[in-house]
Amino acid sequence: MANILVYALHYDGAINKNSLGAVSEGARLAEQLGGEAHAILLGENVPQDLAASLGKYGAKKALVAEGPEGLAQPLVDAMAAAISGGDYKYALFGGGLLGFEIGAGLAARLGAGVVMEVTNVRAENGELIAERPILGDSSISEVKYRSEVGIVIGRLNAFEIKDVGGADAQVEALSFELSPHASQATMITRGEQRGADVDIEGADILVAGGRGLGKAEGFQLAEELAAAFGTSAAVAATRAVVDAGWYPYAAQIGQTGKTVAPKLYLAAGISGAIQHKVGMQASENIVAINKDANAPIFEFSDLGIVGDLNKILPKLTEAVKAKKAS
Numbered sequence: 001m002a003n004i005l006v007y008a009l010h011y012d013g014a015i016n017k018n019s020l021g022a023v024s025e026g027a028r029l030a031e032q033l034g035g036e037a038h039a040i041l042l043g044e045n046v047p048q049d050l051a052a053s054l055g056k057y058g059a060k061k062a063l064v065a066e067g068p069e070g071l072a073q074p075l076v077d078a079m080a081a082a083i084s085g086g087d088y089k090y091a092l093f094g095g096g097l098l099g100f101e102i103g104a105g106l107a108a109r110l111g112a113g114v115v116m117e118v119t120n121v122r123a124e125n126g127e128l129i130a131e132r133p134i135l136g137d138s139s140i141s142e143v144k145y146r147s148e149v150g151i152v153i154g155r156l157n158a159f160e161i162k163d164v165g166g167a168d169a170q171v172e173a174l175s176f177e178l179s180p181h182a183s184q185a186t187m188i189t190r191g192e193q194r195g196a197d198v199d200i201e202g203a204d205i206l207v208a209g210g211r212g213l214g215k216a217e218g219f220q221l222a223e224e225l226a227a228a229f230g231t232s233a234a235v236a237a238t239r240a241v242v243d244a245g246w247y248p249y250a251a252q253i254g255q256t257g258k259t260v261a262p263k264l265y266l267a268a269g270i271s272g273a274i275q276h277k278v279g280m281q282a283s284e285n286i287v288a289i290n291k292d293a294n295a296p297i298f299e300f301s302d303l304g305i306v307g308d309l310n311k312i313l314p315k316l317t318e319a320v321k322a323k324k325a326s
């Protein structure tokens with residue numbers, strides 16, 4: 001049977017959004033292959049109901065292993081044990097740095113083929129074919145696996161979360177041995193360097209600023225608008241401004257930054273370079289403010305506003321505040 005093992009990252013009693021997308025995708029693909037998607041969670045005292053809740057996204061089983069969560073090597077050990085003791089043809093990761101590290105380690109351990117930055121996967125003749133953008137996202141390469149086990153690592157947020165309302169996943173304890181090198185690293189603290197207290201990848205609304213903001217202080221306009229929208233909004237940035245030191249690196253969207261798919265991506269003073277586009281093009285609604293009517297960003301915006309952001313952003317902030325107050 002062609003079962004798929006999906007890594008589910010969890011923190012503070014919640015499953016990471018990107019992992020929920022991976023579980024949903026694993027379930028969709030497993031069904032097409034005639035197999036099942038099983039999730040694997042590692043941690044100290046992982047709540048049973050948290051593991052079981054992955055059934056909602058289509059996981060039939062949740063393997064729970066005891067060990068240090070958030071580090072790659074223990075997960076390589078746990079997943080290798082699950083795969084050698086089970087009937088798995090593929091391992092699937094939602095992406096992000098941890099997914100890349102575990103997936104690469106697992107590929108080396110199992111001698112398995114691995115494809116990273118996958119944006120789409122399809123089942124064909126009982127096998128998975130992974131699609132991966134190449135050449136600065138200008139072309140798509142299609143990859144088939146020759147190895148016994150294939151490893152698919154998605155691009156961050158590439159896989160859509162689908163609550164299929166499935167029954168609780170059957171929770172099973174997985175025992176595995178931690179290899180000596182896997183206990184060499186210890187987690188001291190978990191967190192992320194951010195410009196704000198909001199999770200950029202999880203935010204529903206992103207107010208993104210580019211060089212058009214003029215200087216580091218210009219970001220105040222973006223922050224005020226994000227604050228007016230409320231807790232589900234955060235501020236993002238282009239690489240140009242991050243490199244210039246105007247905003248923290250953690251907020252960078254794009255090829256060498258984060259990939260996001262919020263409900264609203266409001267781009268202010270951003271030209272729309274391909275390297276930026278690849279990180280935000282999956283947003284549900286893209287609104288761009290640019291003083292240059294020929295800026296490339298307008299080619300992939302749902303709504304384009306040609307004008308000076310210094311005038312438009314404060315007016316938008318006022319309008320959002322007024323709407324919230326009404």
Ligand SMILES: Cc1cc2nc3c(=O)[nH]c(=O)nc-3n(C[C@H](O)[C@H](O)[C@H](O)COP(=O)(O)OP(=O)(O)OC[C@H]3O[C@@H](n4cnc5c(N)ncnc54)[C@H](O)[C@@H]3O)c2cc1C
Pocket residue numbers: 209210211212213237238239240241252253254255256257258268269270271272273274275276279289290291292295307308309310
């Ligand atoms: C290998 C590689 C990887 C890269 N990775 C990334 C990445 O991950 N993310 C990323 O973002 N970039 C990345 N880049 C850089 C990318 O090519 C662009 O240089 C960058 O995205 C441009 O940032 P920007 O839009 O802020 O600046 P600009 O291109 O300078 O655009 C500024 C825009 O602001 C507008 N503007 C100016 N003043 C105003 C005003 N008052 N009101 C309204 N509009 C105004 C201008 O018309 C212009 O369109 C990468 C480049 C390379 C080579």
